[in-house]
Amino acid sequence: MKIIINVALFIICVICTALLIISIYPGVLDSLIFIVTLVSILSIPGFFIVGIMFLVVVGRRINLRDIQVPWRRIGAIATIILVSYILLKFYIPRRLAFMISRSAFEQTRVRIPFSVNRKTTLDRRLGLYTVDELAIDSRGGVYFRVYSGGSGFSPDTTSYGFVYQPNREGSPFGMANYQVFSLDENWYWFRVSDDW
Numbered sequence: 001m002k003i004i005i006n007v008a009l010f011i012i013c014v015i016c017t018a019l020l021i022i023s024i025y026p027g028v029l030d031s032l033i034f035i036v037t038l039v040s041i042l043s044i045p046g047f048f049i050v051g052i053m054f055l056v057v058v059g060r061r062i063n064l065r066d067i068q069v070p071w072r073r074i075g076a077i078a079t080i081i082l083v084s085y086i087l088l089k090f091y092i093p094r095r096l097a098f099m100i101s102r103s104a105f106e107q108t109r110v111r112i113p114f115s116v117n118r119k120t121t122l123d124r125r126l127g128l129y130t131v132d133e134l135a136i137d138s139r140g141g142v143y144f145r146v147y148s149g150g151s152g153f154s155p156d157t158t159s160y161g162f163v164y165q166p167n168r169e170g171s172p173f174g175m176a177n178y179q180v181f182s183l184d185e186n187w188y189w190f191r192v193s194d195d196w
Contacts, residue, residue, distance in 0.1 A: 005073040012077050016084040023088055024097040024128065026189050027147035027160030091181065091189075098162065098183050101127020105187075108134075109142050109164055119172055131161070135172035141165050143172055143190065156195040163190050 023029050087093060098105075104126035112120075112134065119135040126144070133145040145161040159173035166180045166188050174194035181189050 002070055002073075005070050005077075009073055009077055009080075012080055016080055020084060020087060020093050023091070024093050025147060025160075026094065026162075026191065027149060027158065029088075030158075030160075030191075031149045091183075094189065095183055097128050098187070098189070101129055102184075102187065103127070105144060105162060105164070108144075112136070112142070129162075133173075137167045137170075137172050139165075139167045141167045141171070145173060148173075156193045158191065158193045160191050161189065163188050166190060 019029065022032065108122075108124070108126055108131075119133050122131045122134045122144075124131055129144075129146045131144045131146055132148070133143075135143040135145070137143070142164040143161060143166075144163070145159050147160045148157050150157065156176070157174075158177075159171075161173075162183070163171070163180060165186050168180070169175075170178055171190060171192045174192045176193040176195040178192040179190065183189055
């Protein structure tokens with residue numbers, strides 16, 4: 001039983017660490033969740049059947065009443081999952097990564113020529129992020145798109161990135177499902193679909 005719990009603890013640590021690292025980049029985790037959901041629809045029934053077969057085989061070979069449950073390791077697994085959830089819920093890895101990269105975004109924001117309502121291909125690394133497009137809206141918000149991807153099965157593109165002094169009514173990358181989330185002072189991260 002200890003071997004199974006140790007393997008589960010290792011797998012949970014690897015998954016949670018990967019999720020925390022991936023969450024640094026706006027939008028990437030959202031795209032992966034869609035793929036994982038599709039894969040899990042097919043794989044969960046298989047894991048369920050294999051798990052039942054495993055319990056039947058183990059139950060025949062050893063007396064299940066003699067198994068001691070390693071509650072400390074199970075508590076460690078629960079703690080790791082809870083802490084990871086809290087860090088993801090409050091975007092702590094993304095906030096820290098942006099704090100490291102903020103000066104590069106500030107320098108680029110100050111140096112860009114002011115041209116309202118135009119998107120410009122940037123393809124430049126700013127700190128930890130690669131910005132593919134830059135846009136300025138009519139109210140002075142400066143948008144740095146770092147990721148874009150499909151919206152599930154629809155043909156729409158969802159854009160993610162960082163914005164300085166965002167327009168609350170829409171963005172140059174679209175208006176559908178437009179959301180901004182505060183990082184610090186005038187900086188936010190955004191998510192928006194081009195389904196106008």
